[in-house]
Amino acid sequence: MTEVDVPESHPRYESLLTRHRIEAGVEKGITSKQGLIAQGRGEAYDYLLGERTIPSADEAARVAAAHFRLADQAVVSVNGNVAALCPGEVVELADATGADIEVNLFNRTAERMERIADHLREHGAEAVLGLSADGRIPGLDHERATVDADGIGSADVVLVPLEDGDRAEALAAMGKTELVIDLNPLSRSAQSASVPIVDNVIRAIPNITEHARDLRDAPETALRDVIDGFDPETALGTAEDAIRSGDLD
């Protein structure tokens, strides 16, 4: 038994755990009202996908892991929903890959930034970026553009789970290798990604970690092969097909 009072074997365990975590995130001042609505949109797409990691999403997670391995500087961007849903999983990914963690909010307030940073530290994060706010993403208005200069600002690989479309496009336009987790394959975030992972963040992040561990001793040529064999358009098309033919209930 864990933080929700149902056994892990319960068929709705993952869904109940997700609900519990996102509601707790609201209580803690981490998740916004807009974040709850976004969570519901994600639930609908996940139902359509059959609440499973489809093979193309698993492949994309492996490609993301290869990018983390080859990165000069990788950052995992964390917003209110990601912090609520998988704080421990984000810390584990950062530990496994040597990536930095940066808090990055669409509706940025100093209070929420601090609460999310605290929440991540409670889950084992040592350093949390995002509070310096001394860098900017070109092409966005001031509030939306703010990042840390030595975090997302200078990173060559950025994982942005559940990112807003405008910001995902602006990050891609900076030439960064952008890894996106998004359940809607036709969202602008998924479309602008170097590596779109059409999966639930609660499944995708531990899956990237697992692939990163598996690829720990892989030579650079093998990592390049993993990356070169991946086509984002094909992955998005496969995910769209899975959603359209999936279970609506």
Place this chain on the structure above:
Amino acid sequence: MTEVDVPESHPRYESLLTRHRIEAGVEKGITSKQGLIAQGRGEAYDYLLGERTIPSADEAARVAAAHFRLADQAVVSVNGNVAALCPGEVVELADATGADIEVNLFNRTAERMERIADHLREHGAEAVLGLSADGRIPGLDHERATVDADGIGSADVVLVPLEDGDRAEALAAMGKTELVIDLNPLSRSAQSASVPIVDNVIRAIPNITEHARDLRDAPETALRDVIDGFDPETALGTAEDAIRSGDLD
């Protein structure tokens, strides 16, 4: 200009108005956290539908209006999301059809019941049922089963927009003519309905009102023809097709 600061001609007007109302509902203590997540699921299905009233949903709304016209006693059931999204539209429907309004919450607390009743009265409702709580829907545990004996308890026609699946099934099992508004055609609520209306509640309720006005002087035989020409399975199938072939973005 209205309650949101964009013109009605704005392409995202309806969506922005909806967001504004649901967030205001949270501020007022009307809409729950679960309600916000449910709103997000609805948004995703509505995107897939193309955010429009498809012809089969318009036909279903007309059939619902015919049922209101022929009812001995009709009740419009209102939960936290319906109250936040379309309180004035619910009052107008009740006025146009002679139906009663009953507050009916999945997570029932005396405080939310009162707040929703007050909110409906602010939007012109004269009588609001649901507070007596002296009736029960058979087959549900106590908290979920509570209704007013002289409201949903005795009604022959009940409109339940955005209803929980268990309760929708239990109401249908009571032999009531159940009119359901739900954007997911494969939800148990939609599946158990006499008349499933696969549409956004913010469009569907005014549409039922319009049809009820149009059918005001229709003879009983004409109303029966409208009802007899409707097949819920066909309507659900058409809606599912529209969602699967619709615009994922």
